[in-house]
Amino acid sequence: MDFSSLDPVAMIVLLIGAAxxxxxxxxxxxxxEKSGVLNLGVEGMMIIGAVTGxxxxxxxxxxxxxxxxxxxxxxxxSMLFAFLTQYLLSNQVATGLALTLFGLGLxxxxxxxxxxxxxxxxxxxxxxxxxxxxxxxxxFFSHDPVIYLSLVLVFAVWWFLNRTRAGLVLRACGExxxxxxxxxxxxxxxxxxAIMFGGACAGMGGxxxxxxxxxxxxxxxxxxxxxxxxxxVVFASWKPWRVVIGAYMFGGITILQxxxxxxxxxxxxxxxSMTPYIVTIVVLVIMSADRKKASLNAPxxxxxxxxxxx
Amino acid sequence: xKFTKTLAAxxxxxxxxxxxxxAQDPVKAGFIYVGPVGDLGWTYxxxxxxxxxxxxxxxxxxxxxxxxxxxxxxxERVMSQMARSGVDIIFTTSFGYMDPTINxxxxxxxxxxxxxxxxxxxxxxxxxxxxxxxxRHVIGLxxxxxxxxxxxxxxxxxxxxxxxxGINAAYLAAKSVNPDVEFKVVxxxxxxxxxxxxxxxxxxxxxxxxxxxxxxxxxAAMTIAEEKGIFAFGQASDMMEFGPTARxxxxxxxxxxxxxxxxxxxxxxxxxxxxxxxxxxEGMVGIGAFSDRIxxxxxxxxxxxxxxxxxxxxxxxxxxxxxxxxxxxLAEGETADDGTLAGMNFYVEGIEGDLPN
Numbered sequence: 091m092d093f094s095s096l097d098p099v100a101m102i103v104l105l106i107g108a109a110x111x112x113x114x115x116x117x118x119x120x121x122x123e124k125s126g127v128l129n130l131g132v133e134g135m136m137i138i139g140a141v142t143g144x145x146x147x148x149x150x151x152x153x154x155x156x157x158x159x160x161x162x163x164x165x166x167x168s169m170l171f172a173f174l175t176q177y178l179l180s181n182q183v184a185t186g187l188a189l190t191l192f193g194l195g196l197x198x199x200x201x202x203x204x205x206x207x208x209x210x211x212x213x214x215x216x217x218x219x220x221x222x223x224x225x226x227x228x229x230f231f232s233h234d235p236v237i238y239l240s241l242v243l244v245f246a247v248w249w250f251l252n253r254t255r256a257g258l259v260l261r262a263c264g265e266x267x268x269x270x271x272x273x274x275x276x277x278x279x280x281x282x283x284a285i286m287f288g289g290a291c292a293g294m295g296g297x298x299x300x301x302x303x304x305x306x307x308x309x310x311x312x313x314x315x316x317x318x319x320x321x322x323v324v325f326a327s328w329k330p331w332r333v334v335i336g337a338y339m340f341g342g343i344t345i346l347q348x349x350x351x352x353x354x355x356x357x358x359x360x361x362x363s364m365t366p367y368i369v370t371i372v373v374l375v376i377m378s379a380d381r382k383k384a385s386l387n388a389p390x391x392x393x394x395x396x397x398x399x400x
Numbered sequence: 401x402k403f404t405k406t407l408a409a410x411x412x413x414x415x416x417x418x419x420x421x422x423a424q425d426p427v428k429a430g431f432i433y434v435g436p437v438g439d440l441g442w443t444y445x446x447x448x449x450x451x452x453x454x455x456x457x458x459x460x461x462x463x464x465x466x467x468x469x470x471x472x473x474x475x476e477r478v479m480s481q482m483a484r485s486g487v488d489i490i491f492t493t494s495f496g497y498m499d500p501t502i503n504x505x506x507x508x509x510x511x512x513x514x515x516x517x518x519x520x521x522x523x524x525x526x527x528x529x530x531x532x533x534x535x536r537h538v539i540g541l542x543x544x545x546x547x548x549x550x551x552x553x554x555x556x557x558x559x560x561x562x563x564x565x566g567i568n569a570a571y572l573a574a575k576s577v578n579p580d581v582e583f584k585v586v587x588x589x590x591x592x593x594x595x596x597x598x599x600x601x602x603x604x605x606x607x608x609x610x611x612x613x614x615x616x617x618x619x620a621a622m623t624i625a626e627e628k629g630i631f632a633f634g635q636a637s638d639m640m641e642f643g644p645t646a647r648x649x650x651x652x653x654x655x656x657x658x659x660x661x662x663x664x665x666x667x668x669x670x671x672x673x674x675x676x677x678x679x680x681x682e683g684m685v686g687i688g689a690f691s692d693r694i695x696x697x698x699x700x701x702x703x704x705x706x707x708x709x710x711x712x713x714x715x716x717x718x719x720x721x722x723x724x725x726x727x728x729x730l731a732e733g734e735t736a737d738d739g740t741l742a743g744m745n746f747y748v749e750g751i752e753g754d755l756p757n
Binding site: 111201205208308310313314344348352 | 435436437438439440468553584585586587588590592593594595596597598599600602603604606607608609618619620623624626627641642752753
């Protein structure tokens, strides 16, 4: 079989495009879960981001303003979840699922008149002398700004969680909300903020799908990426850098199997498509088998409601 | 044309009403969709058919639908729920609903079921489909003529007979006008995932493909084709707005007349389990307007093929055709029978790569 027409650089560029929506949503959800909240509404926030980003971008003519709009859109719907779970103490799992259904429906309604419209193009980086370099130029200096932003965001989250006092407080809320409360921290407010950050990230991830990966608006176009992002957070065992590995691996397997097929190599796409899910399940099993290790990684108060009066 | 048909049907209906059939309860028709109504492809066209039905029958019909129903156990639950809610006839509009439809129909003998694109029937289960392969033949001719790299990309969903038939029909037609043409097939294992469909289109373009065909439901590939400056065809719906310069033509599904006919049969009490497989002649398969970018002689050739298929003088699968392994499938002048077409599970000679099973 002739592999020479398979351009690894082009594949990596495609891979990054497929991975970025997952990466953005997952890094946001990681912060949410680190604060002790499980928000299963990632898919709903993403699709809201996809549609608001699309609407704002086509209205203003600027994809970057669209991205900002998507972040706001995602954050606004996540506030609904935050209010219900933090102040009305509703069940997080049920509320998260409801948020996904609500988001899909609302996005379909909002996007009704945006079918078939072409969004403004997101410019790719073009640095004189760098972008034209062979291989390196295409690999590192030819992407759209969102890809760099997503990686900067991962670094920022890592730095925030591990190197700042505020990050420590946020983690304390996730590990032991009663202790954080007794030290005088407003657990609900901190979680509210974390949820909004998660919503903004998911919204940007959605907008990346509707503005860059498939520049169009179609109902339900995120097609389950939000669920993959949730799985990637567990796969990464709540570590920011591993989220990058997880998202890029998932994107990589998707692109690899499509590219191999386009090349004419018979591989069973069905099994390859399953691989990331299988790996996630295996990681989950390994983690939960060792109780000590699991308790080290998963936030101890994940999914538990907190009320100051207890 | 669809409009005039609807109008004629509506006129006929109002006459019938004037005849005095007022006191009848409306027939309830339910639809199960595999994607969202706004996919602007397969499901969108079924929903257009549902709307045609409402427009034509007015007060005599009440319709409902459930969208984005996964193929599998969940489909049975949704169908059962619909059947219990007093629906008279249920249209299940994806191949993967075949077994769920049969299972649920067994529990609800008084409800009529209509399953699209499958082959299992029962006393209260009818099957219907369109001869999309006739449309594939026409766009295959165009693709063979228009490709300059001689590489045509094909984004396929699941390796089921309907999809395999489409690939074979398109390939044979393209090959007949361009002996050097090569088909690159990518299986994405989903009907609707715009992101993955777009990735598949990009992966194909990386391999030098300059015409893309698809058998998935969203216009994602069309959008990518427009962006990258290559050609593509609308699938199920016209998709013109997604690729004003990329779109060469399209295969358009028109389910409205069939839905009207079947619900009328329920009203008249003449409904029975049948198998319908209509094509270009009956209007269930439509060919979208040709792009100006197609040279006049190619347009004429494609139009002639569509006309001949409609007239019954041309069958897209006419021998000699060999199977991929070189064995003879159809001898000179022989045409494929519907049974073989319905269960087609092999590539024809010349297509590279193994057909997944």
